[in-house]
Amino acid sequence: MSTLSFRNVWVEYGDQVVLERINLEIDSGTFLSVVGPSGAGKSTLLQLILGQRRPTQGSVLLDGKPFPAEPGPDRGIVFQRYSVFPHLTVLGNVLLGYELAERAFTARLLGEPRRKAIEKSLALIEAVGLDQHRDKYPSALSGGMQQRLAIAQAIAKHPRVLLLDEPFGALDPGTRAQMHALIKPLWRDLKMTIVMVTHDIKEAFGLATRLIALDRVRHDPQAPERFGAMITYDLDLTRDSAVPVLGFTKAEAKSGHKTLERN
Amino acid sequence: MNVAPGRGARIILAMLPFILIAIIYVIGSAERRAANPDDKLLPPISEMVETSKRLVAEPDRRSGDYVLWTDTTASLQRLALGLGIAALVGLTLGVAIGLLPVAGAGFGTLVAVLSMIPPMAVLPILFIIFGLGELSKVVLIIIGVTPMLVRDISLEVAAMPREQLIKAQTLGASTWQVAIRVVLPQIMPRLIKCLRLMIGPAFLFLISAEAIAADAGLGYRIFLVRRYLSMDVILPYVAWITLLAYLLDLALVLISRRAFPWAHEREAR
Numbered sequence: 039m040s041t042l043s044f045r046n047v048w049v050e051y052g053d054q055v056v057l058e059r060i061n062l063e064i065d066s067g068t069f070l071s072v073v074g075p076s077g078a079g080k081s082t083l084l085q086l087i088l089g090q091r092r093p094t095q096g097s098v099l100l101d102g103k104p105f106p107a108e109p110g111p112d113r114g115i116v117f118q119r120y121s122v123f124p125h126l127t128v129l130g131n132v133l134l135g136y137e138l139a140e141r142a143f144t145a146r147l148l149g150e151p152r153r154k155a156i157e158k159s160l161a162l163i164e165a166v167g168l169d170q171h172r173d174k175y176p177s178a179l180s181g182g183m184q185q186r187l188a189i190a191q192a193i194a195k196h197p198r199v200l201l202l203d204e205p206f207g208a209l210d211p212g213t214r215a216q217m218h219a220l221i222k223p224l225w226r227d228l229k230m231t232i233v234m235v236t237h238d239i240k241e242a243f244g245l246a247t248r249l250i251a252l253d254r255v256r257h258d259p260q261a262p263e264r265f266g267a268m269i270t271y272d273l274d275l276t277r278d279s280a281v282p283v284l285g286f287t288k289a290e291a292k293s294g295h296k297t298l299e300r301n
Numbered sequence: 302m303n304v305a306p307g308r309g310a311r312i313i314l315a316m317l318p319f320i321l322i323a324i325i326y327v328i329g330s331a332e333r334r335a336a337n338p339d340d341k342l343l344p345p346i347s348e349m350v351e352t353s354k355r356l357v358a359e360p361d362r363r364s365g366d367y368v369l370w371t372d373t374t375a376s377l378q379r380l381a382l383g384l385g386i387a388a389l390v391g392l393t394l395g396v397a398i399g400l401l402p403v404a405g406a407g408f409g410t411l412v413a414v415l416s417m418i419p420p421m422a423v424l425p426i427l428f429i430i431f432g433l434g435e436l437s438k439v440v441l442i443i444i445g446v447t448p449m450l451v452r453d454i455s456l457e458v459a460a461m462p463r464e465q466l467i468k469a470q471t472l473g474a475s476t477w478q479v480a481i482r483v484v485l486p487q488i489m490p491r492l493i494k495c496l497r498l499m500i501g502p503a504f505l506f507l508i509s510a511e512a513i514a515a516d517a518g519l520g521y522r523i524f525l526v527r528r529y530l531s532m533d534v535i536l537p538y539v540a541w542i543t544l545l546a547y548l549l550d551l552a553l554v555l556i557s558r559r560a561f562p563w564a565h566e567r568e569a570r
Contacts, residue, residue, distance in 0.1 A: 090467060111473035120462035123469075125486045125563050134482065135472040145478045175563040188468075195472055 041065055042087065042199060042231065047096035048266070049082055055266035056082050060096070062250070062269065066198070069225055069232045071242035074252035078267040080235040083252070084201050087233060088113055100198070111139070114197030118204045121188035122176045128187055129172045132159040135194040159194065166190040166220060182213035186220065193228060200225075202234040206241065214238075218245060249273045344533040352533040368522065369541070375517040376507060377545070379435060383442025384496060384503055390443070391450025392492055396484055398451065399458025400466075401476070409455070416448030420506060428514065438510040445506040446499045450492070457491050458484055490564035493557040497550050504546055 044062040048055065057079040064070055072080050085091040086098050089107050097104055100112070109115075122131050136155035137147050147155055163169055166186040176184050185205055192200060202221075206214045222245060225232050236242050242249055251271040258264050306314055330343040356369040397404040398412065424441055431437035461484065469483045508520030515521040519542055526534045558565050 088467065088471070109467050109470035111471060113471055115468060115471050117464045117468070120464035121468055123465065123483060123487075125561070134469075138469075138472055138474045138478050138482065142475065142478070145474070145482045175566060177563060177566045191468075191472070197471070 041101060042233075043099045043102070044086075045097050045099065047086065047093040047098060049079065049086065049091065050094045050266075054263040057252075057268075058266035059268055062272075064231060064233070064248075066231050067229050068248050069246045070234065071246035071249045072233065072235045072252065073237070073239060073242045073249065074267065078252040078254065080252055081203060084115075084203055084233065084235055087199060087201060088115060111135075111195045112197055113199045113201060114192035114195060115201040115203065116185065116188045116192050116205045118207045122184055122191065124176050127173050127175055128163060128168055128179070129156065129159055131176070131187055131191050132162055132194055135191060139195070162190040162194055163187075165224070180213075182209050182217060185209065185217060189221065189224070193224065193230070196228070197230065199231045199233065202232060202236075204235055204237060207237060214241070221245065243275065247274070247276050249275055341530045341532055344536070349533045349537050352531075353537045356534065356537070366517075371517050372519045372522050372538075373541075373545070375515075375521075376511065376519040379438045379511075379518070380442065380503055380507055382435075382439045383507070384446065384499070386439070387443045387446040387450060387499075387503075388492060388496055390447050391454055391495075392485075392488070394447075394451045395454025396458055396480055396488065398455035399461075400480055400484055405455070405459075412448055412451050412455075416452055418444075420445035421509060424510065424513070433514040438507065438515070441506045441510045442503050446503055449499060449502075450495050453495050454488060454492060458488060461487065486561075490557050490561045493553050497553050500546050500549055504542065508542075 042062075042064040044060045047057060047060040049057040060083070072083060074080050082091065086093060089105060089109050092107050099105075105112070115121075123134065126134060133147075133155055134145075136158065137145050140147060140151060140155075160169070160172065163172055166189055168183060168186055168190065171179060171183065176187065179187065188205070206217050209217065218241065221232075234242070234246065249271070250269050250273075252267045253270045254265055254267045255270060256265040326343065327346060330345045333340045333343050334345060353369075357367065360366060361368050394408065394412070398408050399405070420441060423444060424437075427437040427440050427444075431440055465483060466479055469479045474482065507518075508523070511518035511520030512524040519538060523535050523538050
């Protein structure tokens with residue numbers, strides 16, 4: 039079980055407190071949505087997991103161990119834009135992950151290993167429905183297809199945690215629905231932990247098994263930067279459980295449910 | 302604004318100003334010859350063709366060389382060496398400065414200051430240090446061109462979306478791998494674009510250096526025959542240099558299109 043834990047995490051940029059008192063345990067296999075208004079530190083939370091940013095206080099642990107403070111292959115990411123490499127074809131983009139892992143100096147594969155890597159890449163490209171476009175450059179793909187490619191590329195390395203930073207934010211509603219239909223089975227089959235930041239509440243509820251909301255609850259009118267965002271809601275969205283609000287464990291919520299029924 | 306010429310019309314329109322200039326020259330030349338049969342300033346085209354034939358096809362009486370070809374090889378060799386080394390240095394330093402904050406902090410200011418040194422001002426120093434041979438001319442081109450390349454490449458690398466570098470790292474790339482598989486290929490079209498712009502300055506430095514001290518070269522020849530007011534040599538040489546520069550530019554465009562089709566897809570639309 040890979041668990042991602044936040045232990046009393048604070049993030050500050052200079053005087054500005056962005057996140058405060060974040061305590062969070064994310065079980066392996068969770069599909070976690072993070073929602074909240076702009077500037078509530080959603081992307082900062084993602085950057086913490088990515089290792090791009092260090093917490094000012096507290097610690098972020100993967101399986102109880104702190105991870106290196108730089109992005110690595112155990113955590114994949116799909117950004118809203120610029121996720122794919124414009125100078126590589128669809129196949130080249132997916133292939134790159136394998137090439138980087140196996141040849142430290144040249145980062146290129148030749149012969150038999152290359153054939154094997156191409157086979158694996160093609161399977162992934164087919165899984166995201168891009169097999170017709172394997173030799174195209176990203177600039178010839180639509181926004182939705184580029185995001186499909188970015189997903190294929192990210193899961194090629196079997197990351198333990200896949201981070202999605204508003205991945206479907208720039209897509210039209212129809213394409214977005216297609217992407218939802220794509221990501222859910224992928225998540226189920228690969229048993230990854232997914233952390234998705236989104237602005238779309240419907241998407242957040244529709245895809246995730248757990249949802250947290252970040253918001254600034256405390257305000258100081260004289261010094262608005264002194265209080266950061268905290269987790270204001272933490273909802274379990276799996277089918278057979280009650281929805282626990284912050285401060286309730288699942289068991290308490292269930293017993294609470296029963297008392298209601300008795301009345 | 303909305304009227305676009307077709308392919309044939311485009312070629313005719315492009316040729317038109319050249320033809321016009323040629324006609325004006327011919328008229329001017331005839332006019333001056335009519336007034337003074339010994340005029341040297343605007344030799345008629347027939348005379349220039351005659352001289353060009355001699356330069357191209359007849360060995361020089363003194364040295365036995367075919368003058369134009371000797372000059373062209375000498376100059377192009379210097380130019381290619383200079384531009385090639387400048388591109389290599391510019392690429393390496395530019396990527397390092399743009400990608401690695403440590404290198405940026407270390408070299409960034411140095412390059413910014415060095416790029417302000419007028420290359421022609423250090424030419425005497427080069428002649429003193431490297432002598433009057435090939436090396437000083439090549440070094441002058443390198444000194445003149447490299448700082449521009451370094452600055453442009455490093456800015457371009459720094460302007461690359463952070464997302465790409467992070468994405469590459471999440472795919473397991475080391476810094477070296479990011480540099481050679483993500484940054485380098487994406488920066489190559491930009492390097493070629495820069496080199497195209499630097500062809501002009503490179504020729505400027507080359508011809509200046511040749512004018513001062515050389516025993517062969519396009520610039521050397523022009524400045525040599527200047528003493529005899531040989532416009533019939535100078536004008537064809539200038540045209541020839543221009544043609545060479547133009548062809549070099551064209552070659553770079555074609556290389557870029559062929560090698561980096563993804564960078565030109567947007568232009569085609």
